[in-house]
Amino acid sequence: xxxxxxxxxxxxxxxxxxxxxxxxxxxxxxxxxxxxxxxxxxxxxxxxxxxxxxxxxxxxxxxxxxxxxxxxxxxxxxxxxxxxxxxxxxxxxxxxxxxxxxxxxxxxxxxxxxxxxxxxxxxxxxxxxxxxxxxxxxxxxxxxxxxxxxxx
Amino acid sequence: xxxxxxxxxxxxxxxxxxxxxxxxxxxxxxxxxxxxxxxxxxxxxxxxxxxxxxxxxxxxxxxxxxxxxxxxxxxxxxxxxxxxxxxxxxxxxxxxxxxxxxxxxxxxxxxxxxxxxxxxxxxxxxxxxxxxxxxxxxxxxxxxxxxxxxxx
DNA sequence: GACGTGCTGCAATGTTCTAGCAATAGCGCA
DNA sequence: TGCGCTATTGCTAGAACATTGCAGCACGTC
Numbered sequence: 001x002x003x004x005x006x007x008x009x010x011x012x013x014x015x016x017x018x019x020x021x022x023x024x025x026x027x028x029x030x031x032x033x034x035x036x037x038x039x040x041x042x043x044x045x046x047x048x049x050x051x052x053x054x055x056x057x058x059x060x061x062x063x064x065x066x067x068x069x070x071x072x073x074x075x076x077x078x079x080x081x082x083x084x085x086x087x088x089x090x091x092x093x094x095x096x097x098x099x100x101x102x103x104x105x106x107x108x109x110x111x112x113x114x115x116x117x118x119x120x121x122x123x124x125x126x127x128x129x130x131x132x133x134x135x136x137x138x139x140x141x142x143x144x145x146x147x148x149x150x151x152x
Numbered sequence: 153x154x155x156x157x158x159x160x161x162x163x164x165x166x167x168x169x170x171x172x173x174x175x176x177x178x179x180x181x182x183x184x185x186x187x188x189x190x191x192x193x194x195x196x197x198x199x200x201x202x203x204x205x206x207x208x209x210x211x212x213x214x215x216x217x218x219x220x221x222x223x224x225x226x227x228x229x230x231x232x233x234x235x236x237x238x239x240x241x242x243x244x245x246x247x248x249x250x251x252x253x254x255x256x257x258x259x260x261x262x263x264x265x266x267x268x269x270x271x272x273x274x275x276x277x278x279x280x281x282x283x284x285x286x287x288x289x290x291x292x293x294x295x296x297x298x299x300x301x302x303x304x
Numbered sequence: 305g306a307c308g309t310g311c312t313g314c315a316a317t318g319t320t321c322t323a324g325c326a327a328t329a330g331c332g333c334a
Numbered sequence: 335t336g337c338g339c340t341a342t343t344g345c346t347a348g349a350a351c352a353t354t355g356c357a358g359c360a361c362g363t364c
Contacts, residue, residue: 069354320352
């Protein structure tokens with residue numbers, strides 16, 4: 001598949017996902033608005049973690065008068081619907097990404113670099129937390145702080 | 153041992169710890185000030201996590217003119233000396249506690265309750281992170297987010 | 305097409321933390 | 335003990351991130 005065809009396929013898939021999210025919003029009495037469409041498009045356009053500020057900039061590139069408070073409110077709403085995950089990576093602002101991309105985060109406390117790691121890495125911790133405390137770990141919702149290989 | 157005798161013993165131990173910290177400060181050209189003494193006393197007086205604001209209030213109960221910015225600066229310094237750990241428990245302000253109490257944190261994303269857990273719980277994660285990514289996990293520096301038994 | 309209400313933009317506000325600067329006060333040394 | 339260097343402090347301003355209140359707009363149902 002060519003690069004263009006891939007991009008086309010992703011775009012088509014994104015449209016389907018956006019309509020699906022809107023269907024879920026309408027079920028709860030919510031509405032489909034241009035600001036929400038653009039925010040979802042920005043989230044779907046590329047993977048990875050972005051701050052509310054960054055997502056706001058991407059939305060504003062297409063619709064300059066969408067306010068940052070609308071971004072925050074809609075990210076809250078999407079988090080409530082479990083469509084996006086909000087993660088605090090140590091210091092600094094929270095980052096958001098699609099909930100579908102299940103993974104954890106290793107963040108170096110010195111250089112700040114972030115490594116995405118598969119969920120399996122947390123299996124032992126999750127089992128022990130459940131067995132001993134009845135606690136259900138959500139690996140994609142927090143950052144594991146420590147020292148990366150090069151900073152040690 | 154009576155309650156009073158326990159309190160006395162803890163107080164005496166605290167004094168020793170404070171003098172020890174001051175010795176380490178002086179080694180680096182640092183100084184022993186009343187604000188630092190009170191902050192350390194507050195940290196040692198009871199275990200557990202407190203925010204800079206809470207520690208500031210405890211210090212100000214004894215010395216009302218100690219400014220909150222002094223608290224922040226001294227907490228930074230104590231963190232650099234590895235005497236306290238700073239932990240971000242999900243949302244909200246950072247919390248501080250003595251580094252000696254090695255443990256991790258399970259924080260419920262719904263009710264916000266926090267459970268302290270022994271470091272061993274992180275052994276599997278720590279070993280996997282080291283083996284696969286050369287990453288050294290510091291379990292006491294972050295919060296594990298998830299759902300507590302009663303919120304599930 | 306009209307109506308109810310969910311959503312938005314805007315501005316103000318809140319919270320947590322940091323920076324700059326002049327004044328103060330530890331601590332080593334004579 | 336007194337002196338001088340400079341680490342530390344209080345104060346104020348402000349940065350960074352996020353939330354809130356409100357009036358008006360517009361989505362979606364009837």
